[in-house]
Amino acid sequence: MMIEPFVISEQPIAPAPLVAYVQTPGDGAVVTFTGVVRDHFEDRATAYLVYEAYPEMAVPVLRSLAEEARERWPIGRVAVHHRVGRLEIGETAVLVVVAAPHRHAAFEAAEYIMDRIKEVAPIWKQEHWADGEASWRE
Amino acid sequence: MMIEPFVISEQPIAPAPLVAYVQTPGDGAVVTFTGVVRDHFEDRATAYLVYEAYPEMAVPVLRSLAEEARERWPIGRVAVHHRVGRLEIGETAVLVVVAAPHRHAAFEAAEYIMDRIKEVAPIWKQEHWADGEASWRE
Amino acid sequence: MNIKVRFFAGHRDIVGAAEQSFEVDTGATVGTLWEVLVVRYPRLAGYSGRLLYAVNQEFSALQTPLAEGDEVAFIPPVSGGSL
Amino acid sequence: MNIKVRFFAGHRDIVGAAEQSFEVDTGATVGTLWEVLVVRYPRLAGYSGRLLYAVNQEFSALQTPLAEGDEVAFIPPVSGGSL
Numbered sequence: 001m002m003i004e005p006f007v008i009s010e011q012p013i014a015p016a017p018l019v020a021y022v023q024t025p026g027d028g029a030v031v032t033f034t035g036v037v038r039d040h041f042e043d044r045a046t047a048y049l050v051y052e053a054y055p056e057m058a059v060p061v062l063r064s065l066a067e068e069a070r071e072r073w074p075i076g077r078v079a080v081h082h083r084v085g086r087l088e089i090g091e092t093a094v095l096v097v098v099a100a101p102h103r104h105a106a107f108e109a110a111e112y113i114m115d116r117i118k119e120v121a122p123i124w125k126q127e128h129w130a131d132g133e134a135s136w137r138e
Numbered sequence: 139m140m141i142e143p144f145v146i147s148e149q150p151i152a153p154a155p156l157v158a159y160v161q162t163p164g165d166g167a168v169v170t171f172t173g174v175v176r177d178h179f180e181d182r183a184t185a186y187l188v189y190e191a192y193p194e195m196a197v198p199v200l201r202s203l204a205e206e207a208r209e210r211w212p213i214g215r216v217a218v219h220h221r222v223g224r225l226e227i228g229e230t231a232v233l234v235v236v237a238a239p240h241r242h243a244a245f246e247a248a249e250y251i252m253d254r255i256k257e258v259a260p261i262w263k264q265e266h267w268a269d270g271e272a273s274w275r276e
Numbered sequence: 277m278n279i280k281v282r283f284f285a286g287h288r289d290i291v292g293a294a295e296q297s298f299e300v301d302t303g304a305t306v307g308t309l310w311e312v313l314v315v316r317y318p319r320l321a322g323y324s325g326r327l328l329y330a331v332n333q334e335f336s337a338l339q340t341p342l343a344e345g346d347e348v349a350f351i352p353p354v355s356g357g358s359l
Numbered sequence: 360m361n362i363k364v365r366f367f368a369g370h371r372d373i374v375g376a377a378e379q380s381f382e383v384d385t386g387a388t389v390g391t392l393w394e395v396l397v398v399r400y401p402r403l404a405g406y407s408g409r410l411l412y413a414v415n416q417e418f419s420a421l422q423t424p425l426a427e428g429d430e431v432a433f434i435p436p437v438s439g440g441s442l
Contacts, residue, residue: 052284052285054282054284054330054333054349054351056333057330057333057334057349060333118354119354120328120335120354121354122284122328122330122349122351122354123354124284124285124286124352124354126285136285136286136289136352138285138286138326138352138353
């Protein structure tokens, strides 16, 4: 199966193929971050989320964030998949997977990439509250 | 399926049930560390590894390391599975999974638990080199 | 010059469109285009200073000059809080 | 007092057994038992100061007193390097 490492898609995210993709025989550590839709935000109950992206830009941005991480830590392969569309509580919104020879670099790089996604990736989240209102998280 | 969160076993480790186990509706972040058998150590080629544990002690130690992490960061569920016996290159030796409401705590706690496993968990690794020699990693 | 502008999330709700074309003078920059938009859609004003800018899918600055046919995006805050 | 000692990894290779019983005097500690072992198996001496100690599957110290029937483990370094 051909794996695309950087993807924005409405399809559910399957972690196993991405973890298999990043694993190469020289890398002993794989760190996976799974961002999951929570049932609340700041004491307000969530019904579901809608994610939206500027996909022509978001995919290259994800790729460039992996390169930023690679300049900072000795890491191997990286994969980032982000879902868009309506997501229910408990569904995976984003998966960041980083392989490295040693674990500290893998942890640091995965957290860095996720922090940077939150800062600059053109992907937005609309909270649909349990009370029927909706608001963009800005 | 009943999931045991802290396990030492000769069976291959399947990540999906553990990730599902730690995920609860209030936790938006899941960090998974996968420790994989590498093909070399310090420029010497590895053929395979043998892991050995003091299982009556190692399982409670894994549980107590999760408690140590919980005292330090606001985290949700934790699961740690460690394999013993002969492992081939590319196989998963250890899986640490931590859920938390927020990602930073999940990253910190997962790395902390893995660091502590390497310090105190009574689990040993015997490197079987490609040249036929074997040595305990001490 | 004809410039295509993409709107996302809260901006799209305010503008009521995902995409619009604007005529701007030669020498216009990302910043002058944003001022044009704020005049037309005053509710965008609250985003001034809290945006990222892209020209042809590359991050840009308020000073970036525009050229005929460019695609501009004003990127509302993406800090999705803390997963 | 009869004490059961478990051996793992490099220790088991040196001792040639996964488990042995030892008779120690009343008042013996983890540390005095280790000294007995080092006399019997001199190759264990290189581990002195690089061990963790467990009595009945709980981390203990060299000063921990032993009691009849205790299970003691001398835990060789587990720092599996850097995965």
